[in-house]
Amino acid sequence: MLYLFGNTLMSPALFLLFLFFLYKMKIGKVYCQWMEHKSSWGFGLICLSTYPLLYIGGAEFLMGWGMSRNGSLIFVFLIMFVMLALFNYMGLEEQQRKEFDAQQLILKQQNAYIHTLEGMQEEMRRFRHDYKNMMSGMYLKAKEGDLTEALEFIREMTEDFDSQIGGQLRQMSQLGNVYMSEIKGLLLTKLSEMQKDQTACELEVMHPFYGAEFKTTDLCRCLGILIDNAMDEVRGREDARVYIMISSQEDCTTFRVKNLLYHKVDVPEIWKQGYSTRGTDRGTGLASYKKTVDLYENVLPVTAVKDGYFIQELKIRKRNAE
Amino acid sequence: MLPVYICEDEEEIRRIQMEYLEKQILIEGYDMKIAVCSGCPEKILDAVKDASGRGIYFLDVELKGESMDGFSLGQQIRKYDPRGFIIYVTAYKNLAFETFRYHLEALDYIVKESMETMKEGLRHSLSVITERMQAEQGEHREFFSVKVMDVVKHVPVDEIMFFEAAPGTHRIALHGTNDWFDFIGSLRELEGQLGSRFLRTHRAYLVNVEQIAELDLKGREIRMKNGERCLFSKNMKGQLLERI
Known part of the structure; x- marks a missing residue:
């Protein structure tokens, strides 16, 4: 009865518990990281594929030293578990480092963005100054009735705006999409x-x-x-x-x-x-x-x-x- | 006779465009005529649906108060007239022309900065179209057309070196003189479509026989005229030697 209970209920329950534990440890993410780093992924793969061999080999080795079979198996299991925990810890640390780097990068990019916007504002301020001068010049020309000169002024002003801030403004508005x-x-x-x-x-x-x-x-x-x-x-x-x-x-x-x-x-x-x-x-x-x-x-x-x-x-x- | 369509929401500019185009067609003796001149994109589309053959389209990019903008209108026109000439007219210099050219194969764009530049643009477009049409008449090049997601690529058949199938997928890579791209298809279908000029030299290769430079019989490799290499299988050796 007890055996049946253990087999039908306890084993799946333990298995689920183990899965839950793995999920909580975010092992999947850590393993994904191994895949990104070719060398460590290779090492991890070797460890995983030789796991049964290492497990049995380790137990046999300890039994040779006079340890009981069960005791050696538990001991090896513990060693494996510690290794897994260590791997996981390293993976998590790496993940944190990556997140930090990504944040730093975003911060840097945002700074660059602000810098560009500030530059544009400065250009705009300068243009405003020139614009006032140009306008008064144009006003005089128009008042004198010199229409060709006034038209030339308008053309120059449009071109100036385009070359001074138009380009950057254009780029930023595209980037905004x-x-x-x-x-x-x-x-x-x-x-x-x-x-x-x-x-x-x-x-x-x-x-x-x-x-x-x-x-x-x-x-x-x-x-x-x-x-x-x-x-x-x-x-x-x-x-x-x-x-x-x-x-x-x-x-x-x-x-x-x-x-x-x-x-x-x-x-x-x-x-x-x-x-x-x-x-x-x-x-x-x-x-x-x-x-x-x-x-x-x-x-x-x-x-x-x-x-x-x-x-x-x-x-x-x-x-x-x- | 090529029909000319004008879609412009500002009445005054529309009138100037039509009058100037009519004048130019008359002066230069172009085989064209103004078919529709309207501010409403639906009117243009209705006329295009009924017409057969290619047309010339002068489209305003910003159609204020209308159901679609110039880009969507261009997309609709392309469904009925894939080879027509589309020219965009815009008030802004910063038109995303690469996007227009890429998706709609737009010929050119004209900025409505001043009446002079606009007229000059219209005149230039008509002369470019006439040149294109004349050049096309003398050219009898065969093209291979294939859909690559949302665009259709046209590659001259004599510029294709070979097709390569990627194992385990439906992905085919075209290797050409000036084009290299992947598309979804099957070598068997291509074999049927392209005829005897192309030889299935290997399970993964369909080769343009006219573009073969030399064979490496020992390594069972084909070197193409552009320097690229592909493979041939043992039982194709005889057929290959016969063909080149």
Whole structure:
């Protein structure tokens, strides 16, 4: 009776308790982290697959030292348990560190954003001053009846506004359509890098972008590779320019990065490890990009050379779309 | 004769556009005529539904008080006229033209900054369209068209090197001279669609025979004219040697 009770009720109950315990320890997340780090994942895999061997081997070893069978099994189990706890602790610590890093990054990006806005405000203030002067000049010309001069003033003023703050304002309003903070952060970082390199960036986000069915870290990595490649290719050139488009449509989202090509693309080499359009061993290369993209069934990569431009697209289908 | 459609919500600008286009068509002797000139996108769409063949569309981006904007109107027009010429007219310089060009294959955009620039834009568009039409007449290139999610890609058949199937998925990779992209499909269907110019050299490859540069018989590898490589299976060796 007792045996039956133990078998039918106690074992499942213990099993469920164990599962609950694993769930509480957030082991799944920790294991996912192992998967991200190839080396430790390999080590973890070896540990897991040799677990029965280690368990029995350890017990046998202790029995050789004169310990009873049950005692040795419990002892080995305890050792295993301590190891698991240690692993878990390390994993959690790593997770916390990552969260902290991510927060730091967001903080940094927000600072950059505020900095840009402040810069724009300053430009606006300066423009307001010039605008007043221009207006009074125009008023005089109009009063004198010199219509051509007055028209010229208006044209100049529009152009001035466009060149002084129009560009930045445009970029910021496009960026305002990106509601996924990680991507917004990535774009902000790249925009400021481009500003340092004196590369112009034409950013287009016509419809609001809230997110895509693609792991955030992978999306950031892939988009980062594409933008870095484009920046590498045009850096230092006259009228250096990178075009970035994010287009959210009903069924899918398209990320498109375009730049003028100054080198002939070496096609067979392009997908090899460590290759970018600028030459070998530069950046992470398109190979790792392709490898990541291939993991997702709802993501299609497109590469084209058209009218002297190198164009890279990343198309992500929404899962509920056909 | 190419029908010209104008959709512009400001009456005065609409009138100027129509008069100027009519004048230009007359002066240059273009084979075009103004079909509809309206501020209402539905009127344009009704006319497009009834018409056959391609048209020229001058569309305002911001259609105030209407049921759709220029972008949605363009999307609707494309359903009935995939090869028509769409030109956008906008009051703002910051038009997201890459997006318009990408999704709607828009030809150009004109900024209504001043009447002069607008007229110059209209004149330039008409001449570009005429040039395009003339160039197309002389060209008899065969294109391979395939849907990649929400857009249709057109690749000249003589620029395709081979198709590669990814194992375990329905994903096919096109390797070309200027295009490399993945789409969903099957090699068997492509084989039927493309005919004898393409040879199924391997379970995973469908190769454009005209683009083969050389064969590595020992390694059972095909080197294409663009330098890319693919494989052939043992029993295809005879057929391959016969074809090249």
